[in-house]
Amino acid sequence: MIKTQSCLGALALELRPGAQASVSVLDQTAAGTLADGVARDLARFAPGVVALDLGLAVALFDPVELLRPAWPVHRELERLIALAPSRAEARVIAFGAHKGELPGSLRPSPDFAEGALRLLPFVVRGERELVAEVGQQFEETLLETGMASAATALFAQENFGAAIEHARYLTIHDLAAMMALQYGHAGLAPAWPLIETALLAPECEVWLDAPPEPLIRLSTGHARIALFDDEAWNAQGYAPHGTDAAKLERAFDRFQMRQRQIAALLAAHGIEVTFDHCPAWQDARAILRY
DSSP states (O other): OOEEEEEEEEEEEOOOOOOOOOBBBBBHEEEEEEEEHHHHHHHHHOOOGGEEEEEOOBBBBBBBHHHHTTOHHHHHHHHHHHHHHHOOOOOOEEOOBBBBBBBBOOOOOOGTTOOSEEEEEEEEEEHHHHHHHHHHHHHHHHHOOOOHHHHHHHHHHHTTTTOOOEEEEEHHHHHHHHHHHHHHHHOOOGGGGHHHHHHHHTTSEEOOOOOTOOOOOEOOOOEEEEEEEHHHHTTTTOOOOOOOOOHHHHHHHHHHHHHHHHHHHHHHHTTEEEEOOOOOOOOOHHHHHH
16 A cells, blocks of 8 residues: 655745735636646656645635644645545646635635735645655755746736735745744744744643743643733733833733734634633742643
8 A cells, every 4th residue: 555645835925015916716727727837846846746646725825824733724635635536647636716615624714815925835745755755855945946937926926916026835844934034023033932833843832931921831732821910910020120100001011912912823823822810829830831
């Protein structure tokens, strides 16, 4: 019995500043044309990919929709590839819209439709050793040199109605590295280890324990956040020293805003979030631990 494996990636469309796509999903005919172009492009970076199945969701997703524990969008692609009629030769399978509807659960959320980076997820699937070889070639080349061909980029631009700055291919690990960098620029670097652990080591535990950042424990993919009132926030050592009452109040407001910001970011990445009330007289870390 042949053992199969998958390599996960995406065609990333970086839109020009202020631009938006007028179409979020292509119909099946246009989807098939784009998938054929993607297959030709990927063969430039790893010739062995022509012997593997390629499945492409021809819809625009946000990075947070792909970077979720257990990779749900890519796993749905895998499932749909497995259901497609088998053939002796490798298949290029496009999943576009039929009567406006995508198959399975391949539905981008309108909540994340306005980002500047739009992603078309793909799965390369087949015999384990060949997938491992192709996957390694992708990891070594795509991030630095994985630009889509001019024909593929132009077809995507015309059919999605989007002004595209760059069109490039990424592995799922490349995408994670890119988002880690972007979150760093956006002042969200402290939250990234939580997301990274949920994605790559879901069985592990990691803490965000760096005041004045919120106190968060992530374990088995579940984030527990310490919920303080102003008295507990002060007692737990989060309040700045030597500050008058008005400044303390503003600092506590900023702390709560930051807490909500990180909680929303984790939830967007599909991480379960709960808040645990931590009174002033108890050890907040002990509460999150048990």
